[in-house]
Amino acid sequence: MATVRFSGVNKSYGSTSIVKDLNLELPDGSFTVLVGPSGCGKSTSLRMLAGLESVTSGTITIGERDVTNLQPRDRDVAMVFQNYALYPHLSVRENIAFPLRASKTPRAEALRRADEVAESLGLGQLVGRKPKDLSGGQQQRVAIGRAIIREPSVFLFDEPLSNLDAKLRVETRTELLQIQRRLGITSVYVTHDQEEAMTLSDRMVVMRDGRTAQEGTPLEVYNRPADTFVASFVGSPKMNLLDGELVGRTFTVPTGFTIDVDGMAATGPLILGVRPDDLVPVAASGDEAATAHVTLIELLGPRAIVTIEARGTELTSVVETARLTGITEGAAVALSVRPGAAQAFDARTQLRLTGA
Structure with a gap:
């Protein structure tokens, strides 16, 4: 677990500025949601934290480590994507165990831990199935299990529920929140859905045009919006x-x-x-x-x-x-x-x- 800090972070592609002077501190063990309309810079900010995008200027730290220029594998983060990214030829057990196998953990130990993680996610009876035999919600839990098994300092979620139908999205959202509360791992979640942001977050960061429009608890943002943009964006x-x-x-x-x-x-x-x-x-x-x-x-x-x-x-x-x-x-x-x-x-x- 670790505190995450963005200090004066900027991201540009040529003359186009995507993220502008981003300053955030995400407390250890918190669940922070970056929310805003398409093109506001939220996914780019998450990808810079993951190391999938370079930082034009500024610094990103996880705990006491400056990770600004580190490779993704050296940052001790685990990311869950929108499209699940499961290996179709591997079973549920093998998909969850894959990060440990990649880090040279003995096969027996990796599979044992994968079974434990699968059981905690309600997938205990499905460990032998392939992804094609699972529902969308079950596939997403496998992707979450693959992130959990690494025991990272930070979880990163890039709109992980957007491919699910409305009922399943609500159910999986509840499960995800329970998992994060149980593990207590600092989590950063990106979504364009303000209702999802209100439901999940300890801290809510509303972004607009590459900048932070407002940050605070969901109730603070809802009850005392900083400007008319936040006022109209948050609330349905x-x-x-x-x-x-x-x-x-x-x-x-x-x-x-x-x-x-x-x-x-x-x-x-x-x-x-x-x-x-x-x-x-x-x-x-x-x-x-x-x-x-x-x-x-x-x-x-x-x-x-x-x-x-x-x-x-x-x-x-x-x-x-x-x-x-x-x-x-x-x-x-x-x-x-x-x-x-x-x-x-x-x-x-x-x-x-x-x-x-």
């Missing part, structure tokens, strides 16, 4: 962001739509951020009825996603199904924000306003 459905002006408790957008906001210190022109869970629609009548209308309701069991049009502004609310009384497609609604739940961002810089 994404945060409602409205340009307008706040005077007292009334926030007004340019089209004249107003919304009551309680508990905000900021005033004047700003960008108002409201999570869908915190936007409360109720059936309206009279003067309120001309303001906002429901355009779509998506039922998700105990909850529903309600899309609302308010004088040209589209908003999203998440409502408990039991509270949908009077809220139907086409119905007029009045909107409010749960007290203290609204967030404010600078209209020019799009950065979170301090104290808002």
